Amino acid sequence: MVECFSAMLPFTPTRRDLITAAPVALAASILPAPLWAQPGPSGLQFLVVGDWGRDGAMYQRRVARFMAKAARETRNRFIVTTGDNFYKRGVSDARDPQWDSSFEQIYSDPALQTHWFPVLGNHDWLGNVVAQFDRSSISPRWHLPYYRYTIRGRDFGHPEVDLFFIDTVSWQGETGFWRWLGSSTRPEEPQAERNWLEQQLSASCARVKLVFGHHPIYSVAKHGGAMQMPDLDRILRAHGVTAFITGHDHCLYHISRTDADGGTLHYICSGGGSEELHDYKGGPVSGCVLKRDCPDGHPLAADAPHWHSYFDRAGFAALDVGSDRLALRFIDRDGLDRYQATILAPAAARQPCVASA
16 A cells, blocks of 8 residues: 655644744645645545534634634534533433533534534543434434444445444443442443444445544653553454554644554544643654654654654645545634645555445
8 A cells, every 4th residue: 555645834843842842833835725725626524533522612612713714624524522522521412402502502503403423531431321322313424323433435436435433432342330330330341342333333335434433552742651452453453454543632643653564544633612621742853653662763664653743733634535535624713724635545455345235
């Protein structure tokens, strides 16, 4: 697989560097219109936002404003949320006041009146997660049928892409922890999540497979320092998944790792829907994810995970998925394009494809 990256804004991880480089960063971040905003054929276009529901507080309203702008300027089909939909303790039922104060009243622009495809986050688990399933029968745009589900691109006229949504709280088996904190719902057994995802990926003949969850596998922000869910990583790689897209960290970043046989998996975080957290935890060398992979300033090994972009700012991601590639754009709370990249899909799935009915 060949990859092509276009990092439009250089980034240094320290707050001191960020402050001193601010004038240069601001000028560099104002980019020409991306390819998918130009006339001509395009792929499946959608927005991704995570960690947002705060009754409009922090940067939630500003991010929502620029999400609407991006949706108007593109052929946006739907919106994906990467979890922590309602802070701090989820919702109590399908008519909880937060549905209005954190969702309906904030994302009220006509451009955002489209399908919303969520996953559950850890803060959602502190409330009644079944209420978020029930909301799907009330709201014409909220679509969360269960802990895990699949959206086929062919239903949107794009059979080259399939989207898979999982519950990483269940995957990690955090049953006892969340019940101790007050969750009224027991997560699914981790093995049920694994079996379902493997079956769904095996049944997909899409060239581009995107998996969405809340918790990241790799992180250079607050939750960095170690690889999480290695079993999930192995499943994604075995089935030729193009990208695993998450939230949990309140920022925006793009990480990738190429394994020994040349397969590359991309890890994209869009968790800047409201709060900003300035807590970089990557390695000391630019591009390093884990400090152990680049000690004492040594160059990063080719097969180690490395980051291509990291922005400790609120914002969201805009995606355009074609037949063999994923175009990624990060847009911050000021409406500035901070990063663009083109990710090429694997040439073929690692396992034989058995098409679903």
